[in-house]
Amino acid sequence: MFNYIPYWVISIIFITLICILFYQIYFSIVNSYSYNKNRITIVDKFGSILPYSLPLLEGLQNFGQQILPDYPFSLMSLYKKTLMPLVFFYVTHPALAFIAFFVLYSLFVRANSPIPNRPFIRFNVLQSILLFLINSLLGVTFRALPIEFRVSIYGLMLCNTLFWFVLSTIIYSIIKAIQGKYSKIPVISQAVRIQIDTQ
Template sequence: MFNSLPILLIAIFITILIGLVGIILYHLYMYVTQTKLHISSNKNITILDRCSSIFPYWLPLLEGLQNFGQQILPDYPFRLMSLYKQTLMPFVIFYVTHPALAFITFFVLYYLFVRAKSPIPDRPFIRFNVLQSILLFLINSLLGAVFRALPIEFRMSLYGLILCNTLFWFVLSTISYSILKSIEGQYAKIPVISQAVRIQIDNQA
């Protein structure tokens, strides 16, 4: 319990730092280009909303790295692998060695943000991103289970590595895009996934 505390604190610190740096860089860019930020239909999205919306994406990110990243990243250039070892790998190891953590986090997020009778004050932007991160987590879990069910001969073949790389970059790109949109204070528009999230939110309204 106490050994895991520093890792959780580091994860929280990195998330806040990424959010703050992203927001600062974005506003500097907007100032230099003298353009205005258009937030989709909600001008009450605060900096706290943006930073808080980044946190839930740790769950699908770690799930994707566990399912696909560990198999293909060792074959990537040494610099990329070295960067991975120094940044995300400790979190992935912690995630893998504590399998119950994913389900606990899933239910906590669902209870606090997704339920119609949530105890947390209604923040539509945070709720959208939490629900989207949960959906991405479930998709990653399903894809990972299907990939592991394939014959090991196929998984270790060239076609298996191509499939694994495709799934890995799908995970990484969707999460990176969602985090970027959260930093900008805009709603992500991932085909099918974001639409499913909006339908779920509308049904609970």
């Protein structure tokens, strides 16, 4: 029966079910707290960490696959056991990124969102979306460069720099979210603040 259903339909159904489940859990826990939108709860921290998986997978797809094989074997084996299956799934289902992007935007960023306004989650979701867009733009730009440059030492240095930029901004944002603090990435966090303040 499932042989005739396209994979993107199954992916949309799967993501929708996960979003509905998260939506229900989020409301049940948030409603159990006294409603103070500036109070940062465990749910706010967890909900702020999850969206960063989108730019992380995008960065690993764009830059990690090219440079990680040159890293020490122990790091590469750790990557193969943990993140590589997720990156492979992400690469083979490109529609998931855009579906997740629009779901995050419609649930957390829009001014008339169905989810109560939680500034901490909204800030981190919007920042993760912005990091995802920057990663996508950097990846497209890098792939547009001539193949001779990309495989040269200078191309690998550029790829390595972009990879560590992506990884360090995401790790920094996740650490700040776990601490319950707002991250301060130059330009990016300021753009997010401006967007939130204008809505």
